Amino acid sequence: MGKLDGKVAIVTGASRGIGKAIAELFAAEGARVVCSARTVHEGDHKLLEGSLDTTVNGIKKAGGEAIAVTADVSSEADCERLVAEAKHAYGPCDILVNNAALTYFIPVKDYEPRRWMRSFAVNLHGPFMMSHFVLPEMIARNSGAIVNISSGAAIGPGRGPYNTGEAFLRGSVCYGAEKAALERMTQGLAEEVYEYGISVTCLSPSLVVPTPGTVHHHLVTSMTDPNGEPVEMMAKATLILATEPIDKVTGWVTYSQVVLKQYGLIQKGAGIGFDREGSGYSKI
Numbered sequence: 001m002g003k004l005d006g007k008v009a010i011v012t013g014a015s016r017g018i019g020k021a022i023a024e025l026f027a028a029e030g031a032r033v034v035c036s037a038r039t040v041h042e043g044d045h046k047l048l049e050g051s052l053d054t055t056v057n058g059i060k061k062a063g064g065e066a067i068a069v070t071a072d073v074s075s076e077a078d079c080e081r082l083v084a085e086a087k088h089a090y091g092p093c094d095i096l097v098n099n100a101a102l103t104y105f106i107p108v109k110d111y112e113p114r115r116w117m118r119s120f121a122v123n124l125h126g127p128f129m130m131s132h133f134v135l136p137e138m139i140a141r142n143s144g145a146i147v148n149i150s151s152g153a154a155i156g157p158g159r160g161p162y163n164t165g166e167a168f169l170r171g172s173v174c175y176g177a178e179k180a181a182l183e184r185m186t187q188g189l190a191e192e193v194y195e196y197g198i199s200v201t202c203l204s205p206s207l208v209v210p211t212p213g214t215v216h217h218h219l220v221t222s223m224t225d226p227n228g229e230p231v232e233m234m235a236k237a238t239l240i241l242a243t244e245p246i247d248k249v250t251g252w253v254t255y256s257q258v259v260l261k262q263y264g265l266i267q268k269g270a271g272i273g274f275d276r277e278g279s280g281y282s283k284i
Contacts, residue, residue, distance in 0.1 A: 002030030003243050008090040010082065012073055012130065013100030015039040016050025017211030018149060021235040022097055023055055027064030029239065034086040034093075035059075036071045037100065048212040073100045073126030074118065083133040092137035095242045098127035098182075099149040105171035105217055116174055123178040124185070131189060135198070144198040145242045148186050149234075150253070151204050154179035179204075183253045190251035199250035201241040205229050206257035233260060 009026045013019035015037035027033045035055050039045045042054060052068035059066040069085050071078040086093055102122040104115055127148055138144030153176040183202050190200035207229035210220045220228045237259040241249050260266045 002028065003239065004095070005030035007031045007094040008034070008086060008092065009095040009097065009242075010034045010036065010086050010093050010130070010134070011097045011099060012036045012071070012082075012126070013149075014055050015045075015052050016048060016055075017213055018205075018209060018231055018234045019097070019099040020050065020055045021231040022099065022238050023066065024059055024062070024064075025232075025235040025239055026095070026097075026242075027059040027066050028062065031065075031095070032090040033059065033064070033066040034069055034082070034089065035066055036069045036073075036082055038070060038072055040068065040070050047216055050212055072122075073098075073130060074102075074121035076129055079126065079129040080133050083130070087137070092141065093134045094138075094144055096130055096134050096144075096146045097149065097238060097242070098130055098146070100126055101149070101213075103175050103213070103217065105175070107171050108173050111174060119174050120178055123175070124181050127182060128185065131200075135193065138198050139193070139196045142197040144196075146189070146198065146200045147238050147241050148182050148200070148202045149204070149238075150179045150183055150186075150202050151175065152206075152255075154183050154204070156180075186253055187251045194246070194250060197246060199241075199244075199246040201249050201251070202253040203234065203237055203241060203259070204255050205234055206255045209234060229256065233257065233266075236260060236265060 004026055009031040011019050011023045011033060014023040014035035023033045023035045035052055037052050039051045040053060042051045056066045056068045067089050069082050071082040073079055100122060102119050104119060131146055153172050156176060186200055186202035208214055208219045209231050210223045210225050210228040214220050215223060233256045237256040240259050240263055257266060
């Protein structure tokens with residue numbers, strides 16, 4: 001018996017990286033997983049390896065159940081269609097993981113407004129629209145879980161003066177603002193749907209996770225960078241947030257290694273990042 005036997009899960013951004021790892025673990029735990037992204041076949045993305053075909057075929061070879069549904073989460077029509085196709089294939093969604101992301105590391109002075117709007121549409125408006133479309137069925141059944149994937153970039157650099165030579169993630173103003181908004185949306189939505197038995201949580205990596213995207217943006221040196229966090233940590237922490245009783249997790253905006261440490265899956269956290277409790281922060 002898996003933790004997710006009989007459950008239907010939608011995972012966006014499942015063609016590579018964190019989303020792929022979450023989809024694989026959820027399927028291994030018995031979920032019927034709807035894997036969504038824009039990259040259907042290997043080579044469709046000009047810069048990054050990974051595809052829905054690869055994720056779904058891997059899940060099936062391992063004995064799991066999954067389908068691929070291509071969708072652009074910045075599109076209201078695509079979000080609505082994704083939820084409808086998931087229901088048609090497997091039934092109403094029990095777990096939604098909002099993982100799809102689009103990132104440009106560009107200083108504000110150089111940021112084209114169309115790109116800024118596009119980034120917000122994927123990273124913030126997409127999770128809103130996906131939540132909007134899965135909630136009616138969750139509310140009707142008085143159960144469900146939504147996990148939003150955030151980033152340490154949500155916490156800003158604090159008050160100046162600044163040492164510009166040591167600026168971290170230069171050009172991350174847009175991405176950080178989106179993730180900060182996603183974290184606030186998480187706690188607001190958690191309060192809003194608590195009476196219906198639906199948990200809403202938000203999870204960030206404690207360290208940069210080596211993925212095709214983070215390698216491309218030079219946030220890690222390679223897929224095997226020893227200073228990075230294994231992608232499996234995010235997958236395991238997401239599984240915990242998606243399966244624990246609502247009163248244990250809902251509204252939790254936290255970090256992967258905080259969750260894993262609390263549940264005894266690791267002995268010591270990374271020692272960086274913050275764990276948000278209410279309106280405050282505390283070191284891991």
